[in-house]
Amino acid sequence: MLARPPSAVAAIIDEQHHRSIALVRRVTATDAAALEQIVMLSHALGEQLQTSVLVRAGLRLSTELADRTPVHPYRDWITACRTLVDRAADDGDLHAGLDLDAVARFVIGAFTGIQQLSGLLTDRPDLPRRIDEMWGLLLPTLIADPDRRETVRGARWAPPIPVT
Incomplete structure (x- = not known):
């Protein structure tokens, strides 16, 4: 049986995951298309x-x-991404015939690797550019309408400004 992480470590991981999932809820509450929301989330997470x-x-x-x-944060991310990928497919934004499970796993894996590499190489000031490069490489494979590629690639989430 695998040893569980110490409770303080688990608490930090759980809080990070809570903040990330809260971000998913806020971004997916927007009116943006599902594929744009995935791009928005990757950049918002990068900013976090x-x-x-x-x-x-x-x-x-x-x-x-x-x-x-703990694998539950990664499973939750893959599930959230898969939900958006399903919506994008239903909206006709994706090429027909894609393995949607593979797309969701790949997007999460690619983001995980990009952010980790950025952290190791530069302490993350280049992360927005690296995320944009990732989407520049992935979108031609995913998106059905080539005319939408740059719009989707440029999608960013701006949190609502609180009214005071």
Whole structure:
């Protein structure tokens, strides 16, 4: 049986995951097309990684735990991505015949690798550019209408400004 991470470590990972899933809820509540929401989420998560010590710590701990890494955050991310991929397919935004499970797993895996590499090489100031490069490579494979590629690639989420 695998040893569980210490409770303080698990609490940091859980809080990071809670913040990420809250971000998913906020972005998916927008009127943007599903494929645009996936791109928006990747950039919003990248911003969280650049600005939040807790988010960086949670991701760092989850990758450093090796065989004790909690898998539920990754499963939740893949599930959230798959939900959006399904919506994008229903909207006609994706090429027909794609393996939607594979798309969701690949997007999450690609983002995970991009953010980790950016963190290792530059401490993440280049992360927005790396995420944009990722989408530049992925969108031609995914998106059915070539005329929508740049619109989708340029999608960004701006949190609502609180009324005071």
